Amino acid sequence: MEKIKGLIVAPFTAFGKDLEINLSPISDYAKMLKKNGLKGVFINGSSGEGYMLNVDERKKLAEEWMKFADEDFKVIVHVGSTTLKDAVELAKHAQEIKAFGTGAMAPPFPKIGRIQELFDYCKAIADAAPEIPFYYYHIPVFNGAYLPMLDFLKKVNGEIPNFAGIKYTYENLYEFNQCSLYENGKFQMLHGQDETLLAGLALSDVKGGISGTANYTGKGLIEVLNYWENKDLNQARAAQNYNQAVINVIVKYGGNIVGGKRIMKLMGLDLGKNRIPFKNLTDAEESQLKKDLEEIDFFNHCNEL
Template sequence: MALLEKFHGILPALYACYDDEGNISETRTKDLCDYLLGKGVQGVYVGGSSGECIYQNLDERKATLTYAAHQLKGKMTLIAHVGAPSTRDSIELAKHAAELGYDALSAIPPIYFKLPDRAVYKYWSDIIEATSLPFIIYNIPQTTGYTLSPALFAKLLENKKVIGVKNSSMPTMDIERFKRVGGEDVIVFNGPDEQFVSGRIMGADAGIGGTYASMPELFLQANEFVMAGKFAEATVIQSDINDIIIALCSQDGSMYAVIKEILRRRGVNIGGVRAPMQNISVEDAGRIDGIVQMIDQAIERHCK
């Protein structure tokens, strides 16, 4: 259980940080790391969906893992997402993260081809055996097309390196089922930010989320309320968070492009997003003023 304590709390998914030409930026990655460190989050999840991993080559992904580790190792918990289209690439990323001193690895299941459970099991097992690091399964069926079953999760847990699951499926019942399978010796992360509070109540031990870095104060406060048993107060914050998320997802640009513009206005310029994702439009720029105001007002209401 002592091992798992470092994985509790609020762990933002780190965004891809580009220079003005769209290349991975060491300076901007470190700026974002420093910003999150200053906000008091407990860790970061590096190289996942928010990190635009599927649009980057191996060298770019290795660079981001390197820059984040150099800036944050020993200061907060570091989880490296190493899922890639091929097992070979995933293992290469896993070994790189291990050399950098990450606290754990994580990976989505194989994408594109519809594979049977035995192939998915082998994919995850091969990555797990590539290093000595703890491993966190990543279940996100809405983007990968693969749904992790409690039965396969139980089989994976026979390997003691598997310490938990980042569950990003929408039903909170999935969190309850995975927690029931794993018990207290396994950590379950809530994935969908829209259900952070309900996910925690249903058994999630912590949260990893793609919008956390745009409003870390709100998620940190919601988590404190949940830990204190103040569920009504936590639910009020969740309602404000959901209003903000709906606004983030309702612009011409992708949600991540909108979040990056919000961070730029906070003094953290991490560039835009990589095509085919869309950057913000001229019309978005004005509407983002309102989203920033929504976040600031929610922080003022709840985080005193």
């Protein structure tokens, strides 16, 4: 099964003034990501407010993003839902439109508390699109599914033929590495915590990742990868530390989903506001966000439109 190389972006979903989905920015969005060296998108996930979209909206977004898919730019569709029937429908659709793969996080309700429960959920989704890879999205802070991922890999091994790996967004780099080593690296562990990318590279043979902050700091994260590959640890640290400096700013403004989306507007790609219940930034907060970013010279380091 093909393994992902480089960084895949978890894009935001654009909304119009009526908070209905807006497909028109996707063309420029895709061009910008490609220009800055990003290798694809993982759509309709947490950054994309996927759980706040209905099935029809999620399908339309997937179809639009697929217009810009190519050999070097993959589209993975997050299909997870609190309704398994919807997740299965979305997985079938992703295969029909020839997406590279599907992914799903554990639903936030009902809370999954056992490996068998998670296995049953993932198998039903993966089986609905058997011709394309399936990735489990491990983000327990979102859904409370604090389950041992090594045990999960042992459970899926040989039971879900198209299981490709895990998008791992959690702090436990020991577990991340143990999963990477399982069965001689049979399953790809996609690094999902941007602020520890360099640590992941040092500990494991990371080839790919799925990133939220790469929407606007993709160039810098790619520098982390390149400097590490070239054995320039000091420059790799500097690039990683800069990414952390950006994260230190966005955590003051609602984190990546809210603050990051507003950063895209400040860069020149207006993707609209967030859906309720997210608290959108006021104009005054946006102005202060811009000042905070200017203090770290962000606009000379961010992705180029």
